[in-house]
Structures are given as C-alpha cells and as structure tokens.
Amino acid sequence: EDKVVQSPLSLVVHEGDTVTLNCSYEVTNFRSLLWYKQEKKAPTFLFMLTSSGIEKKSGRLSSILDKKELFSILNITATQTGDSAVYLCAVGLQGGSEKLVFGKGTKLTVNP
Amino acid sequence: SQTIHQWPATLVQPVGSPLSLECTVEGTSNPNLYWYRQAAGRGLQLLFYSVGIGQISSEVPQNLSASRPQDRQFILSSKKLLLSDSGFYLCAWSVGSHRVHFGDGTRLSIL
Numbered sequence: 001e002d003k004v005v006q007s008p009l010s011l012v013v014h015e016g017d018t019v020t021l022n023c024s025y026e027v028t029n030f031r032s033l034l035w036y037k038q039e040k041k042a043p044t045f046l047f048m049l050t051s052s053g054i055e056k057k058s059g060r061l062s063s064i065l066d067k068k069e070l071f072s073i074l075n076i077t078a079t080q081t082g083d084s085a086v087y088l089c090a091v092g093l094q095g096g097s098e099k100l101v102f103g104k105g106t107k108l109t110v111n112p
Numbered sequence: 113s114q115t116i117h118q119w120p121a122t123l124v125q126p127v128g129s130p131l132s133l134e135c136t137v138e139g140t141s142n143p144n145l146y147w148y149r150q151a152a153g154r155g156l157q158l159l160f161y162s163v164g165i166g167q168i169s170s171e172v173p174q175n176l177s178a179s180r181p182q183d184r185q186f187i188l189s190s191k192k193l194l195l196s197d198s199g200f201y202l203c204a205w206s207v208g209s210h211r212v213h214f215g216d217g218t219r220l221s222i223l
Contacts, residue, residue, distance in 0.1 A: 004155070031210065032209075032210045034210060034211070034212075041216040041217050042202065042214040042215055042216045042217060043156075043202075043214050044214075045211055045212075045213070048209070048210060048211055088155070088156065090156075090210075090212075092210030097144060097161050097163060097169065098144050098206045098208075098209065098210050098212065099146075099158055099161060099171075100156075100158070100210060100212055101158075102148075102155040102156040102157075103155050104153070104154060104155040105155060
C-alpha cells in the first residue's frame with residue numbers, strides 16, 4: 001500500500017524561529033512530491049519536486065527531495081504568524097490519472 | 113485563468129438523506145477531476161477521479177458515487193448518508209501534471 005508519513009504532526013514555535021517539516025514515503029511508482037499549505041479551506045500549492053538534491057525556493061520557504069532515502073523536507077525560515085497552517089505532503093504516482101497520495105499533514109502554529 | 117467552483121460551502125444533513133455536491137472548473141479543457149475527503153486527524157483521501165466525460169474511477173468502497181456529465185462538471189452523490197460520511201470534501205482538477213488545484217471545499221456534517 002502506498003504510504004506518506006509526515007512528522008511532526010504538530011509544532012508550535014515563536015515568530016522568527018526556523019522550522020523543518022519532514023515527509024517520508026513508500027510508494028510503488030513515484031513520479032513527484034508536492035507540498036501544499038492549507039489554512040482554512042483549499043490547500044494551496046507550494047512546491048513540486050521531481051529530482052533529488054535540487055532545492056526549490058520561494059521566499060522564506062524551501063524544499064528538497066532525496067529519492068534514494070525516500071524523503072523530503074520543507075524549511076521555513078524567520079517564521080511569521082501568517083505561516084500558521086497545516087502543511088501537506090503528497091506523492092504523485094506514475095500513470096495518466098495524476099493521482100496524489102497525501103500524508104496526514106503537519107499543523108504549524110507560529111506565536112507572536 | 114482557471115478557476116474551480118464548489119458548493120455548498122457547508123451542509124448539515126440527517127442520516128439517511130441524499131447528497132449532491134457539485135463542482136465546476138472554468139478556463140481549461142479536458143481536465144482530470146477528483147473528489148477528496150479530509151476527515152479529522154486523517155490526510156486527504158482520494159475518493160474518485162475522472163479522466164473524461166462519463167469515466168469515473170473509485171478509489172475506496174463506500175456509500176458515495178460520482179458522475180461527470182460534462183467536461184468540466186463533477187458531482188458527488190449519495191442515496192443515503194451515513195454518520196461516517198461526515199468530513200470536508202474537496203473537489204480538484206489537474207491538467208498534464210501532478211500539480212492539483214483544489215476548490216474551497218464543502219464541510220459536511222451528518223446528524
């Protein structure tokens with residue numbers, strides 16, 4: 001069975017801290033790994049990673065994939081209260097349907 | 113630009129009642145369409161996906177069904193709701209990649 005595991009499940013930090021969110025996976029036909037941010041409603045896309053060792057960066061957020069060890073990390077530097085959200089990791093499987101297998105998410109709370 | 117509309121935003125239904133949730137996508141043609149459910153403490157679970165009109169694949173056995181009567185319309189239905197059908201239902205679309213775009217979701221409570 002395809003599986004995506006995120007850790008920690010929840011995290012509370014102070015503004016300005018740096019956080020690292022983890023995502024490991026076991027799937028039969030890996031094609032890509034995606035990170036989403038979910039506040040109250042729709043998850044919004046952050047990154048899609050397909051190659052090992054290439055860091056994707058957007059402002060204070062960055063992510064990297066290790067296809068040998070089957071994991072990815074999402075880093076957020078200088079956290080702000082607006083970063084409070086559930087961060088979802090998903091693995092895209094090969095095949096025409098573009099299906100995603102999601103982890104349970106990491107709930108990040110950034111306190112002022 | 114592409115947009116996805118999903119309604120209603122919230123819904124409270126009694127056990128045993130029928131269900132119909134609707135989703136439409138604008139600004140793209142022949143998208144893959146998905147229904148996901150997010151239950152408390154669990155990740156997003158794929159319920160159904162469709163690669164074209166009338167083509168529906170079910171990922172998990174359940175009390176729900178899906179239909180795609182038009183290219184950009186996806187409907188989630190049930191004849192008789194169960195308590196276990198409560199959750200947050202998300203419609204989504206993609207074209208040509210795993211970058212899936214989500215609607216704002218329907219929060220369904222069964223009483």
